[in-house]
Amino acid sequence: MVIRVDSHRLAYMAVPKAACSSVKAALAALDPLQSENVAEQLGQKQVHAIYPTRRFRRHRWDHLENHFKFTVVRDPLKRLLAVYTNRVEGLGILSHSRKIRRGRMHLPTEPDPDYFFQNLSAYIATSSDIKHHTLPVALFTGTDWRTYTRVFRTDEMAELGAALSDHTGRDVTIPHFNSSGRRLRLDDLSVQTQRVLKVLLEDEYAHLARYFDNPFETGQVPAVA
Incomplete structure (x- = not known):
């Protein structure tokens, strides 16, 4: 739409x-x-x-x-990290998952970042909210x-x-919503998680190449608030 x-x-x-x-x-x-x-x-x-x-x-x-x-x-990395800091950590969205509450999926509702990103496909299958916010x-x-x-x-x-x-012809100001409470950097995550994210985001950085450098290739690692 x-x-x-x-x-x-x-x-x-x-x-x-x-x-x-x-x-x-x-x-x-x-x-x-x-x-x-x-x-x-x-x-x-x-x-x-x-x-x-x-x-x-x-x-x-x-x-x-x-x-x-x-x-x-x-930036694809910032966008994905913000799914964790805003949706998972800030809003506790996984506590609303019926599949987890009913025991059909055995996943923690308050995962640490490493666990969340290493099991992202499982969380996508568990939560329509996580799926929506991580779609390409x-x-x-x-x-x-x-x-x-x-x-x-x-x-x-x-x-x-x-x-x-x-x-x-109008005075337009863009308001600011959804600022997360803490900053999360790629180097806050384990090496294994970083490898997972590198693979997950390869196509996203290719699609957005004219707007963002791939930090996994340049070594420039952004933080997300």
């Missing part, structure tokens, strides 16, 4: 764990279908109810020729970056706000 604000000719493809809550809130404030009072008071659950994140469908995207078409992408970016963006007017990185929210302001 394309997230559209047709009154301003805006079209956005959301990527989970790539500032999508923040961008959706900014779009709601522009959307005449949302009252100003509602837009100002929106929380994370409300913006996702208004603008669900759906997978990319080319036939729904290509015909929006006159729209400002954009997405926001995040290409499922949400498509594979052809040329279909976008602009692609922004998550460290370019000021630039996104300025671009939306220029396009709409």
Whole structure:
């Protein structure tokens, strides 16, 4: 599903764990279908109810020729580490897993980072939330970056706000949601876990090569807040 604000000719493809809550809130404030009072008071659950994140469908995207078409992408390692710090550690999302609670999957609901990433496939099978937030970016963006007017990185929210302001003639500020409580670095993880992540993220870094360097190749290891 394309997230559209047709009154301003805006079209956005959301990527989970790539500032999508923040961008959706900014779009709601522009959307005449949302009252100003509602837009100002929106929380994370409300913006996702208004603008669900759906997978990319080319036939729904290509015909929006006159729209400002954009997405926001995040460094793949930071995005994956944030699944742990925000969803697992911060929100305790695994405690809601029916499969674990009912004993069909024997996994800890409060795993340490090494255990979580080394058993990520099992947690994906256990939790639809974990699955949703770890799906490949290409499922949400498509594979052809040329279909976008602009692609922004998550460290370019000021630039996104300025671009939306220029396009709409409105003063647009992107709010900040979902900041995790602690910083997790790749070198906080065991060597075995790092090897697992290197393999898991190889295709993601290939897809996003024009926007991010692969730290497993360059030695530049980012931290995530």
